Structure formats: C-alpha cells, structure tokens
Amino acid sequence: LFLPSINTYFVGDDFTWLRWIADCQNNCSALTSFANYFTSSDGFFYRPGTKIYFYLMYHNFWLNQVLYHLVSISLHFLISVLVFLLALKVFKNKLLSLASGFVFLILSGSTEAVLWISSTGFLFTTAFGLTSLLLFIFWEETKKKYLLILSLITLFLSLLFQEQGIVFGVFIVLYSIISHNNFSIRSILKRRDYLLLFIPEIIYLLMRFSANSHWFSGDYSYNLIKLPFNFVGNILGYLSLALFGTFSLSLFEKIREFSREHVLEVGLIILVLTIIAFYSYRFVKNLFNKEEMRILILGFALFLVSLLPFLGLGNITSRYSYLSSIGIVFIIVMLSQKIYSLLRISGKQIAVLVTTLMASIFILFHIIQVQQAYFEWNDAGNKxxxxxxxxxxxxxxxxxxxxxxxxxxxxxxxxxxxxxxxxxxxxxxxxxxxxxxxxxxxxxxxxxxxxxxxxxxxxxxxxxxxxxxxxxxxxxxxxxxxxx
Known part of the structure; x- marks a missing residue:
C-alpha cells in the first residue's frame, strides 16, 4: 500500500533537516555533532534523536529518498505489529487483535506521518513509546526488574525524537489504571513504578531547557481565550480525521472559519453538545457490559492523552493524529464486535454478511484515501x-x-x-x-x-x-x- 511512495522526492522541511546535517562548518565528526544535538538546539525544537537519524541517513545515503521512505514504511509496519501486541492485552482475542493491527495499518487520517520524510520523528516516538508500554505491562505481569528498566529506557528514547513523547508517562499509567480498574488515588500514589515513569521526562525537560529549546510561540502557542473552543473543536476534528481520513479536513476548516466569526453561537453549541454527550454516556453505558465499557473508556482515554500537546493549538494536522488513532482503532474494533454480536440474534450468516460489508466499505474508503494521498505527495515531490x-x-x-x-x-x-x-x-x-x-x-x-x-x-x-x-x-x- 505504501511502497509506491518510495520514489516521492523530498519536500519542504526535509531540506531544512538535511541542511542542518550537511552545512557543518567545523568540528563535524559524528561524536561532536551528536553531542551538539543534545546540548544545543539553537532556539529551535529539541529533537536530538531525529537529528542523529538524519545525520546517519545523509552521510550514508545522501539525497536518496528511497532509503528514507523505506525506513518510514518499515517503522509504520513495526508500529502496526506493536498495536497488534497491545491489542492482545486489551481484547485477549487474536482475531480482534489482528483486526486492530490491520485497521491501524491502513488508516488514512495520519498518512502524512508515513509519507512525509520530515515526520519520521513521530514514527520513532510512537515505536519507542509503545515498546515502553508493552515492557511495562510485562513488568506488571512478571515483576522482572530488567523489564521495568527497559521500559524506562525506551520511554526516554521516545522523548528524543518528537515532543509528543512527553505524554507516554501519563499514557502508560492511565492504561494500567483502566486495565486493572484501580481508580483509588491512595493505591495509585503507592505505586513507585508509576512515579519512576516520570523520571525520564523530568531529565528530558531539564536537558531541553539547558539546550535553549523552542517552547511555545508562533503556530505552536496557546491562546488562553480560545483554548476551550480549540480544545473541543480539535477533539472533534481529530476524531473525524481518524474515522473518515483527510477527507474531513476541508470540512473541518470551514467549520473553524465559521466559529471564528460566531464565537457566541459556537459556545452555545459546545454547551449543548456537552449536555448531550453526558446523557448519551448514561444511555450508552447500559448497552455495554463491564468489559466493553472498559475498552471504550481505554480507547477514548488513549486518544485524548495522546493529543494533549496539540488540543490547545489553533489548527489540526494529520501527523499529530498518528498516535491518537490507536485509541480510535480499539473503539472501532470493539464496536464492530458489538454490532456482530447484536446481529447474531437474527442469524450468524446475516451477522457475518453485514459486518463484513461494513468492514469492507470502511477499509476500501481508507485505502482509496491513502492512494490519493500518495498521488498528492508524489506530485509535490515532482514539483x-x-x-x-x-x-x-x-x-x-x-x-x-x-x-x-x-x-x-x-x-x-x-x-x-x-x-x-x-x-x-x-x-x-x-x-x-x-x-x-x-x-x-x-x-x-x-x-x-x-x-x-x-x-x-x-x-x-x-x-x-x-x-x-x-x-x-x-x-x-x-x-x-x-x-x-
């Protein structure tokens, strides 16, 4: 599905990343350059891991875009496998877990993260973060200390490639709490391993501060007045992006333009939607059993936590939805299973037929959008x-x-x-x-x-x-x- 993209040429920010590597004036040895990536960000983003990646790629493959794309595609496939392994823990069912990995693989909403070379940092961050989560799960099951140590190491590595890695400490703790249905604050505070998860993040923040990193300004700043509107609007935008792909972006932008000119009306709409969501939850809760509700809550929690750094911004971007789409995948698969079980009342054949038809339409819809995205990125590279x-x-x-x-x-x-x-x-x-x-x-x-x-x-x-x-x-x- 993604292999045709290997011939797509570099665009935009790709040249900025590559010039940082190529335009070295003095002390250009690998060790000196790597040390500089960790100690100085020149007022820009603090992503030493991503810079090391581009250094190794540029010095070994120069401007051969094929190799860069192969790395991105391989990482995307690896992450799909990690989603499958995580789904095994969530669903405890191989078929549903395979479905989760496959759906994540073909989702079109976050294809920018795979097709754009500059977004490779998102892939590394997601791969290391999910590995950290799985290692922590294995640590909880076996209590083998080396698994906890490896979890902390991979968590730290996730922070070095993209700022979104900062969510993984909360991401892991939240997964553990919901999975074990343990919401007692006292018992949570007693878990030393939970506290240990935030040590890599504290170290990262100190390193980032000492490196004179870019923090919040320009397009990456929050407007406190518009924050509630951006928060709600972006949740809906990223939700539609995961469900319907980039097709929904143009509609979302029109809604955002309308909301800028009708702030009061939008505020009232948000209030009404909040009330509807509250009562809908109470109604929906009765339709699902305890295990199904756990998966629904877990999926939405993972979706929300993954987007915390971006929900306050004044725009939405495809690549930001890459990690968060995992939570939506779990919800989609669980709802599909629920629809199948309800339809079985009318007969197994009808249940299989309807569920297969719905899944086929959904998959085809996203595959077509992935192909459309490929053509757009390929044409951009040709330009x-x-x-x-x-x-x-x-x-x-x-x-x-x-x-x-x-x-x-x-x-x-x-x-x-x-x-x-x-x-x-x-x-x-x-x-x-x-x-x-x-x-x-x-x-x-x-x-x-x-x-x-x-x-x-x-x-x-x-x-x-x-x-x-x-x-x-x-x-x-x-x-x-x-x-x-």
Missing part, C-alpha cells in the same frame, strides 16, 4: 524536483559567485494535503548552490519583488524567479549586476 532542475539549468554559470540574491514569486505551499514549500525553500536553494552567500527571498508578486531589488548602491546581482505550475522556476527579471 520540488523540477525546481532543482530548472534552478540549476538557469544558474549553472553563477553558482560560484561571491554573492547573489534570488527573489522567488508564487512559491507553492501545498498540493491537496501534501506540503511543497511551507518552509525550506532557502535550504533547498542552498543544496542547489552550496553557497552561503546566496540569499533567498519570497514575494507575493513580481511588483513587490522588483521593489526590493537594488535598494542600495552595493546591491549584489539579483534576479526574480517565477514558480510555474509544474514546480519549475522561470527567470522573469535580473538586474545589470550580473554583468559585473
């Missing part, structure tokens, strides 16, 4: 490839100039749900020239680009390049400094 080809052809005689300005107009940001150059254009241009003195600017129009050229006598050679439909660039203007 960045055409960008390189046209840029190098236009400036093959100027790459070694001591200084030069490139002013880009009509920079493509997105194709469907696939990113092209939301950021990373400067870093992509650097790979084309490997010249620190080439300065890159982005403009909304040719007029504004011309207005910024030659504003001072010492202006360097400058040209304006217009992005075409296929991603290539065409030079539409250059000043006379190129003749100097």
């Amino acid at each position: 960045t490839k055409n960008f390189f080809i046209s840029l190098e052809a236009t400036y093959k005689n100027y790459w070694s100039r001591p200084d030069m300005e490139l002013h880009f107009v009509n920079v493509p940001i997105k194709l469907g749900e696939a990113w092209i150059f939301p950021v990373g254009l400067r870093d992509a241009a650097w790979f084309a020239f490997k010249n620190e003195n080439v300065r890159v600017f982005e403009h909304s129009s040719i007029v504004s680009a011309k207005a910024s050229i030659g504003l001072y006598p010492e202006s360097p050679p400058a040209s304006i390049l217009l992005f075409l439909q296929d991603g290539s660039v065409k030079e539409v203007y250059k000043n006379n400094k190129f003749a100097d």
